[in-house]
Amino acid sequence: MTDQTRPLRVAIVGAGPAGIYAADALMKSDTAQDPGVSIDLYERMPAPFGLIRYGVAPDHPRIKGIITALHKVLDKPNIRLLGNLDYGTDFTLDDLNRFYDAVIFSTGANADRALNIPGVDLDGSYGAADFVSWYDGHPDVPREWPLEAEKVAVLGVGNVALDVARVLAKTGDELLPTEIPPNVYEGLRNNKAVEVHVFGRRGPAQAKFTPLELRELDHSPTIEVIVDPEDIDYDEGSEHARRTSKQVDMVANTLQDWAIRDVGNRPHKLFLHFFESPHEILGEDGKVVGLRTERTELDGTGNVRGTGKYRDWDVQAVYRAVGYLSQNIAQLPFDEQAGTVPNEAGRVLENEAGDGPQRFMPHTYVTGWIKRGPVGLIGHTKGDANETVANLLEDRSAGRLNTPEEPSEDAVVKFLEGKQLPYTTWQGWYRLDAHERSLGEAEGRERVKVVEREDMFRASEPHKA
Structure with a gap:
């Protein structure tokens, strides 16, 4: 049973709009009050924003303006970005269960x-x-x-x-x-x-x-x-x-x-x-x-x-x-035809319908396109996030969440450093953002996007807090 005398610890895998909206929903819930909530957003890329950065045409600044709203969420002190970390390669679901009360997957669709x-x-x-x-x-x-x-x-x-x-x-x-x-x-x-x-x-x-x-x-x-x-x-x-x-x-x-x-x-x-x-x-x-x-x-x-x-x-x-089409997520069930993780309102189903009573994977959730398929506009993921987070909090009230062995924020940092996994942070995004804007200023443009992963990583200066 979750210790409700300490902050609720939640890992969100995927720092695109769906994941950030889920973090926002958690922050706006009653859970965000004393003792609070602590969220780590894991992202495979060195930079956040997912579909907004890598799936929206460059001549659509109106849609990219959504980043302004997402920025405000990631600016909140209870949310930590851990970028350049690949789920299934750098860390596993078992690893996450050591540190968090619940895990939300918001990995989107990129195939x-x-x-x-x-x-x-x-x-x-x-x-x-x-x-x-x-x-x-x-x-x-x-x-x-x-x-x-x-x-x-x-x-x-x-x-x-x-x-x-x-x-x-x-x-x-x-x-x-x-x-x-x-x-x-x-x-x-x-x-x-x-x-x-x-x-x-x-x-x-x-x-x-x-x-x-x-x-x-x-x-x-x-x-x-x-x-x-x-x-x-x-x-x-x-x-x-x-x-x-x-x-x-x-x-x-x-x-x-x-x-x-x-x-x-x-x-x-x-x-x-x-x-x-x-x-x-x-x-x-x-x-x-x-x-x-x-x-x-x-x-x-x-x-x-x-x-x-x-x-x-x-x-x-x-x-x-x-x-x-979404891609299979290690350690989670996957519907190949639908391209989604089987779920009921965001709770991950362990078994397909027809194989006996439905069973939910404990403290494991999905939101966004991996939950419902790649349909609808970016804003539709807000409703997904609200539904998933509501069920997560209901499970918390019912004592159905995880009891992590090491729930402190420092334990995650020690784990990553122990595996020698270099990662980027939200502060690093600000540095990369400033670097891209400076490249653009030299050409009279708002920004020039950095492509090479090594260059993004270097501009983020990940060794700085």
Whole structure:
């Protein structure tokens, strides 16, 4: 049973928005009063913020502004950041159970969901997650990206597909004022793409774009957004979706307006195609030379069926933006198909449904995309965090949390030092942040992102408290 005369000790694995929101929920709870709560946020990268730093397009400062709110949480003295530490390699769940009353996993989703069509393994077929990591300066991906294709296909009609298409269609100079590192600028400056084709299997009313993200496509002076009038079609299910969702209706209206306007003369063309289901990525000598799609039609419910009519598109690269997928977490159960840790409202389930009575892993919880899958916007993870933390605190009241052998904050530091694991801190982030801003100031930009892990680590000066 948890000793309630000392602060509640909680480890959160993953310092992206989901993990930070969970820390905030704990700090705002009654538990934060005497005797208080003590939280350690573990992060695999040397810097915090996860998806915000490594999953949001660089020309979206509005979304990156969420960092301001996350900063305020991490500034709280009861929260400690321990960066550059990889769960499953540097430490285990058994290790965490030595030091904490409870553990929350918020490891997100950073891999691409599989698309099972012929040709996905061809040279020139890419996962969107890998491309996003490249243009966001992730240290664990190659520094160069092949951008030789003049005509490119993007599969998917969500915001990630729009980000990928927009970055491919913009010029390097348009993106230079953002925080992109030098290697990304050089790659995009030499990008040969002049046509980008975005393909959706269903219709305009089923697109997963948010209205603002969609409209931003048309703001670039170099990108001509083109929609075929024949792709504007609605059935009863689609009309219902428009009537019951303001966002769906706004997206549909924007697409309609683009379909009926005259095509302008901006140098880069970005086509939004609907009712085209990817059937095969075409190859020659191991390289992408085209995309074959099957035309679909609405079935009355908002879903579609194939028509048996196929079309080949002249493209030399294909980017698959069909969804993110979380990766297995050591010592936790994992649903490979859903890409989530089985859970009930954030409590980790030890056994799959149907294998007898449900059993929960003691004092082990999940939040964010590893809990519910990679759907929704960043702000939706707040609700996840609140639900998970509420159940954690309920378990505490019922005496169901862990009794750690070494609950002091110093014990964790001794453990890391004993294993000779160098780690970064929140104070180190401030130093890295100042360094990136100084790099940007020299070029008249807000910041220039540091890419190399060693350079991030050095700028953080981890030996300083």
